[in-house]
Amino acid sequence: MSSNFKSAPVSHAEPVRGGNFYRLAIVGAGTLEGKEVADVLNDRNFPSIDVKLLEDDESIGKLEALGDEVTFIQNVRTEQFQNIDFTFFASDPESTRKNWKTARNAGSAIVDLSSALEDEPDAAVRSPWIERQLGQALIPELQPGPAVVAHPAAVVLALLLLRVQKAGQVKRAVATVFEPASEHGQKGMDELHEQTVNLLSFQPLPKNIFDTQVAFNMVARYGEHSVPSLASVESRVLKHFQRIVGKDAPPPSLLLVQAPIFHGHAFAIHLELGQVADVESISRALAGEHVNLTHGAEDAPTNVNAAGQADIQVSIAADASHPNGFWLWAASDNLRIAAATAVECAETMAATRPRGKIQ
Numbered sequence: 239m240s241s242n243f244k245s246a247p248v249s250h251a252e253p254v255r256g257g258n259f260y261r262l263a264i265v266g267a268g269t270l271e272g273k274e275v276a277d278v279l280n281d282r283n284f285p286s287i288d289v290k291l292l293e294d295d296e297s298i299g300k301l302e303a304l305g306d307e308v309t310f311i312q313n314v315r316t317e318q319f320q321n322i323d324f325t326f327f328a329s330d331p332e333s334t335r336k337n338w339k340t341a342r343n344a345g346s347a348i349v350d351l352s353s354a355l356e357d358e359p360d361a362a363v364r365s366p367w368i369e370r371q372l373g374q375a376l377i378p379e380l381q382p383g384p385a386v387v388a389h390p391a392a393v394v395l396a397l398l399l400l401r402v403q404k405a406g407q408v409k410r411a412v413a414t415v416f417e418p419a420s421e422h423g424q425k426g427m428d429e430l431h432e433q434t435v436n437l438l439s440f441q442p443l444p445k446n447i448f449d450t451q452v453a454f455n456m457v458a459r460y461g462e463h464s465v466p467s468l469a470s471v472e473s474r475v476l477k478h479f480q481r482i483v484g485k486d487a488p489p490p491s492l493l494l495v496q497a498p499i500f501h502g503h504a505f506a507i508h509l510e511l512g513q514v515a516d517v518e519s520i521s522r523a524l525a526g527e528h529v530n531l532t533h534g535a536e537d538a539p540t541n542v543n544a545a546g547q548a549d550i551q552v553s554i555a556a557d558a559s560h561p562n563g564f565w566l567w568a569a570s571d572n573l574r575i576a577a578a579t580a581v582e583c584a585e586t587m588a589a590t591r592p593r594g595k596i597q
Contacts, residue, residue, distance in 0.1 A: 259287040260588060263322045263346070265337060266329030267291035267311050270423055271351050274577035275326050282581055285588070292318055294333055319344040324584045327352055330423075338384065347587055348384035349580045353474060355384045362386065363481035365393045366582040367528055371400050372486060385583040389471075390575040391415050391494075391503055392478035394550050397528060398507065398566060399487040405523035407512035409562075411490035415475070416497040416504040417468070418541065421572060422447050427500050434498075448496065457496045468494055501573070502541025507566040508557070517554050520564055524552060539569035547571055548578050 262279070266272040272291075279286065294314045312318065314337055319325065325341040327334040331354035338348055338355060348355070355361045360383030368388070369375070388396075399411055419430040426447050433443045433453035443451055449461025460468050472494045479489055490507070497504065521531055530549040532538055539551035550570045557563030 258588065259285045260323040261288045261290075261321055262286050262584075263290040263292055263319060263325045263341070265292045265294075265314060265325060265327045265341075266333065266352070268293045269328050269330075270420055270427075270573055271576055272326070272328035274573040275328055275351070275580055278574070278577040278581045282585075284581060284585070290318055290322070294329070294337075316340050316344075319346055322346040324349060324587075326580055326584070327354070328580075342384075347382060347584070349387065349583050350384050351387045351576055351580050353386060353389070353478075356386045356474075356477075358384060360384070363388050363478050364583050365396065365482045365579055366586055367393060367579070368396050368400070368482045369586075371397060372483075382587060385580075385587070387576055387579045387583065388478045388482050389475050390570065390572045390579070391475045391505075392482065393575055393579060394503065394505060394568065394570050395475070395490055395492075395507070396479055396483045396487065397550065398524065398552065398568065399490065399509075400483065401524045401526065401529065402509060402511075402520060403487060403523070405511070405519045406515045406562075408488055408509055409512045410510040411488060412508045413490040414493045414495060414506045416499070416506075416541075417471070417494050418497065418499045418501050418503060418572060419452065420501045421471070430498065430500060452496050453498055455498055458493065460496065468496060499541055501571070502544045503570050503572045504539070504541050505566065505568040505570075507568065509564045509566065510560065511562045511564070514562060515564070517556055517564070520554050524554070539567055541569050544569040544571050546574065548574055550575075 264272050264275055267276065276289065279289065291309055291311045292314045293311045319341045322341065322344060323346060325346040326349045327338060328351045331352045334350060334352040334354035342348055356363055362383060363386045365388040395413055399408060402408055419426040429444055429447040430452055433451060436443050437453055445461060447464065449464040450457055458468065472492055475494070476489055476492055524531060528549055530551050532551055532553050537543065539553055544551050550568055552566055552568045555565045557565060
């Protein structure tokens, strides 16, 4: 495995040691991912005694719910990181790069959802789902490097391909990933909504985010002024796939398509196996935690059905033109998987984390 964190082929330990409580900070608390992290922390009963909601833009001063409590989003300042055990960076990459060393120097462990730190020397692109699937466990480190949350599409592709290999060698995998507007945050969601409304009223289209029409349209490339480009996102998905899987599964041929949907990834995956298999054997191989196999039309995978779910929705069909070929149609909640990955990264680090700054 090519990730930078130290691993060993031992059974997966319980993620959180009872009796310890931690102080947390979420930088980018007003973003879609930041809100989702707060929800997952609450859902998983992460042992925290304080969660600071931080931001450095127009979200400062807004009220946000944290479980049964309501708190203000505060400005990012150096003193905010004192005595913080874990800092989740759900901000834009520029804000992450500006603030992460301040948090680390104050003694905080770093969990990066922005991918800004993926090329830092001591950073590790991580997915606890994949680590468990591969039978790996984190060896405790007193001062671990930043945990970079693997792209949610890379996590889905990695888990499905690793599972399918239990039914037979995957000779080739080809995946088309349908990208939602929420991968560009609230501004991406707003632009898709405004484009939709303006098209119906014959008004000019806003194109600040995508630099092209995405409402009622499917595109494989954004306009030249869009940042990040769809091609760079495609490259990141493949990069993260290889970092979390290593040589344990072949990387898929990948095409990202911007779909006119607000939320949730959808996947069309074609698999060619090296031996004869059937839908039943593929189903048995895929079964397990985080995968929900569907069979009827009523519960078929859709980005709508996947919303708010931590599981990947999957249906399987044989390829009528290829005896060893199969199609997977899958859907997942991109924000929920990213947030769950971030919180599970913190859980795996929490059991042996010393409290406060290391002297």
